[in-house]
Amino acid sequence: MKISENWLRTWVNPEIDSETLSDQLTMLGLEVDEMLPAAQPFSGVVTGEVLTVEQHPDADRLRVTTVNIGSAEPLQIVCGAPNVRVGMKVPVATIGTVLPGDFKIKKGKLRGVESQGMLCGASEIDLEDKIDGLLELAADTPVGLDIREYLKLDDHVIDISITPNRGDCFSIRGVAREIGVINQLPVTAPEISEVAATIADQKKVVVSSEGCPRYLGRVIRKVNTRAATPEWMERALARSGIRQHSILVDITNYVLIELGQPLHAFDADKIQGSVQVRQATATEKLVLLNEQEVELSEDVMIIADDEKALALAGIMGGLSSSVTDETTDVFLESAFFAPLHIAGRARRYGLHTDASQRYERGVDFELPYLAMNRASQLIQQLAGGEFGPVTVEEQIPLLPKREVMELTQQQVDQLLGYAVDGEFIADTLQRLGCEVTVKAVGEWRVVPPSYRYDMSIYQDLIEEIARIHGYDNIQMSLPVMDIRLAKHQDRFEQVQLTQTLVTLGYQEAISFSFADAKLEKQLNPDVRLLMLANPISSELAAMRSTLLSSLIPCVQYNMNRQQNRVRFFELGLRFDYQHARDIQDLKQIPTLAMIAVGAKTTESWHGKAQPMDFFDLKGEVAEILAAARVHATYVPAERAWLHPGQSAEIMVNGQSIGYLGRLHPSLEDMLDLGVTWVAELDQTAVLQTYVSNFTELSRFPSVKRDIALLINDKINVSEIQQLIEKTGGELLDSVWLFDVYTGQGVEEGKRSLAFALLWQHPSRTLEDAEIKSGMDQIIQVLESTYQATLRAS
Template structure:
């Protein structure tokens, strides 16, 4: 909502020394966030004066019509002689009063005015258009002022309002009253403790007879007003002051009838609609749209109506989507002389749904869906009709329609000290009563209790906490002391939180960059993963109101988001990428029903909690990573190394090592990984072998579906399962005795996983073994076709003595013997 300060001052006796920025700070602290203060015309410098066109000479011989004008600017030019100005506009004549900028002036945008010779004549200044002055957008010609507006030579900057401070307020959905000068002025008056002049506080004479016929569905509209104006001059111009205020408020001037309804809407907050009465057929009806009905709206779009839409209809059918946009066939035209003004109080939820359904957000719908005053309709319609009469020569009909089915608001009972209890501040006695009355509430005191009846313009005030918020915001949020909570001793991060942070640090240290993706996917993403129809990851929860229609499902795996992030980075020139994400996935339970809607006046029972838990999907925490390009870059230190499936497996090992868990790796086939380069990852929990994830190179079809680089690799593991497998943390014993190192090279069948060989060596080596590490894999003629050589370093150490060569050799031989027994390994010389 854009609020010109001069317009606001018409309703509030603000002290003269209050600046726009000071007011913006006060309003922001009171809950009306002022995003910017626009100082319109601050860059306009004089002399900009009124001028009278004395003589016009038409110049010929040029590609476009050019006029040489002599303009009376009084003594503003220092000589009193007429000013010679070249102008190309055609919409003015001799004797017209215009706005003239003289040499030395500077207009909006840094446009400086000087004297120069052009088209063979001297031009000293410029006759200005509304756009050049920054008054409003109008490129049709220069601005011609009405008689009596000013005398030649007088300054035009002040009287025309070229300089104005405008507050741009970001109105939250619960404060619809602030979408009007009336609402902002009331809050301003309360903040400064000054008088407020309510523009809606006017008496409207009773009707002298029956007005236009109307039928209203009370479930859709509880107050409806129709006022007619006859003899309207459709050619009557909108006055300059109204155009200027509309432009400052962000509304484009169109025509007098439309401008009047917009002006009253900005002033009072009540959206209005004006019809060409001659185009209506029969009585108006406020009803729900019928199935299959259509309406061409003012934006020339044919719209299919929904039974949930509120429409205004006559005998020909719908002529207006109530509260959203009017119909094309009944709009005010250049020949309309009979005007019918409508003001209604429509159901906010219907308007909000219609606006979203038709993707049609208007100034009217923005106000209705936030809640408008249910008592201002008659005043607003009357105000608009009287402006049409005053500015357009119309006569206001004394007979009008006013259907009122509004109900009295029920009072809200609240303790006088409730606001202080909520804020944690001891407010003085009477504070709540004072502020609530200032915003228009009717307050009755009953001991320590207040019976508060909110005003019609505050539909958002419905319970004690709403009233407390009003008191607190006017007392000042900044006056609430900031007292940080003190954590109890011994409390801190949980074991799971520490593990998640440690995993993140480990992967970051390994060269991965963390990303946070939206938890939404689409069927296309699941197809791109090459998931079979029976795969459990296809059973995804569908959102009732997705942000993106192409991604309406909650993710069952982290991989699609990581793939898209990888493709986006590669597409922007980063060829070597390693990303990881830690987050939840959502796996629906079989046979789960809907979660119950619980009351708010009590806590849930055990049965209700169980029902909620049964409806909520399982949400395991996963860690996923994806990598492509070079994992180790080339440089002066040597050649680089491309990322492979082995790096993805190593990322899983790093995660498991951080958790203190041993990971077992086996070959597997699992989408979306390449069948020959996929590893299944296991941990042991109490003797049970538990699958925790997969890693490896991605399937070429998946690579193509997501636009990934060739040979891209990925890993995804279940962090919750890894955490469950964590052994108790025991401080390691550190031996001061030296280590004994033994290397072994074993030849095994190429199909034997290296992990099995490593596990057999570790078990066979016994308790003296400190670690076993693979350092080489070789295939070639020396080991034979279909076989491979794997070399390990075994480290032995005793805690109470220095090992002898015989002890280290015996442990090594035992390790080799068990590996040979289990895997068929043969020791190489």
């Protein structure tokens, strides 16, 4: 947002220079991107009046003029401007003046005629040229004035970057409030008086949309829409980056920049019947002021009459009801539109207007009254007219609520880490517009002002106190340290998890928490998504229920650029809204996701590329869990997006902490991915604390025994292995599967599984009888539990 420093100082004028003012704004959180002079330095240019104009004797395009600049004698100046005429007031550069661009004015002759200065166009004094010729000043301009003082050129244009939470600062009024608070000065607003109704004419207003809690309208007849915009208003708008249009548009723009309230003027004769604020229908269309035709949808709020749509509410007016030079009767609108009913609508149509920018962030819901009076006052002063009464339609229950917040001295000191004077706290909050009631010593009840949507909890108030007290005044102090030693517990940290994944050959991806709703539905048709009210784009319109919806587009992007072997992982949040009643029930789940496409190993001189399979991915996941000291088992997974025969659920203590496996082939084809391996694990289950235990390695020999079983092929190997480990007891050191066989010699429905069992005692050599007893016990339990039989060698 651009504003004039001079305009700002009419509201509040601290005794500081421009650079200090800029620094104060930045430290207040209103970052100044740049501060540029309204005009480059020059001096010696004064206002003058052209007394005579005569043709140059030796040049057809030159005129010889005499100009009064208030000195004893008029100056003779040769001029080539086509618009020079007797009686006009113009800037005059006198001899010795150095104009911008290091252009020096010297006494000289043009085609033999002496010239004692130069008549200036706008560009000569570093202003924008609107015509080809001299800059014509107002007819009542006094002669002999310094042009810098007369045109207020000793000014700066301040370009401020406003953060999304500070919609109240999109105006001179809002910025002045901040400067007044930091300098403990009162803010002097212009005197705004109510313009009394002189006629009874009104337009009926009907509000049916919940997005408009407050709407004000006023009929004004016999307005002189051809009236000239005064130079002071045109100058203020130009330095705010707004071009001059017509008197009514300029007045509404002026109030917008001054107070922060968007206004709109309709041609009253083009409104058929009542003024309606409602939701559009899917069949409606509207041609906007920029001549763009838009197709409306039911979630778009519009202003309409009894026959047609007139404007996109809070965004842009329509061409059919716009004010022109022939307009005499207008309907002036000043309204409060709820931010969520405006957010995203302008972007949908490729628009970004001053009105939508403010409404999306939140406009003061008490401001429409003041803005209506200010605009009416300026219209009466500059364009005349007969004013009807102000029509007010309100839905009070829908207005934003200003809840009471409890604040204590202890909360302030604890959060900031240093003590702030209680009187300063109360005074600061009052200057910021809050209603402050002293509850007890060091305790306050605070109600935020209507223009501060970002104040809702006591921490917001403390942030304001720190901001006004000055971030550079925050004191340095050592924290209080408790030297009592707590019981040490190791923890598998996220950085260790990241290092493990990188070691396995994966690269970290960092994505938005938003996803493409279409891709989410492709992965899981039954998923219930939380949609965003104001998405960045249509491809990022839903809160992701799985990190795969973020990683799959990354893989596609790389594969489309001939990267055929891709390994990505991401640590982030996924959002479970499946069984939520409202937003309060939304679950945010920290998740680790992995995705891999392409070969397990690349082609080289010592071997061909090896394709990746289920066991490669399972081995990588097992390595991660082993590093985290998490003991997991695996059972077949039944998830819609996974291959039913090449996927597994990861179980810890009987609970699923995630899954791994191959994407369903139909999904791979749909997404043009090829064979794709994926895994998702609950981060919380992986990043667990544990106590390290040391066990001395046995110095005594181990004994290995093998066992081959014929067993039902529906039984999970992990279940069999767990049963062997449990039955073997403390003497059984480890068990692993080393052979699986089906085929000739094995009846259908069964398979042969061969396990290796390693027996070892920590403090002595085992006896054969002990090992045989253990083996017999295991075989007996397997036979009784799974009807397993020993396979003959």
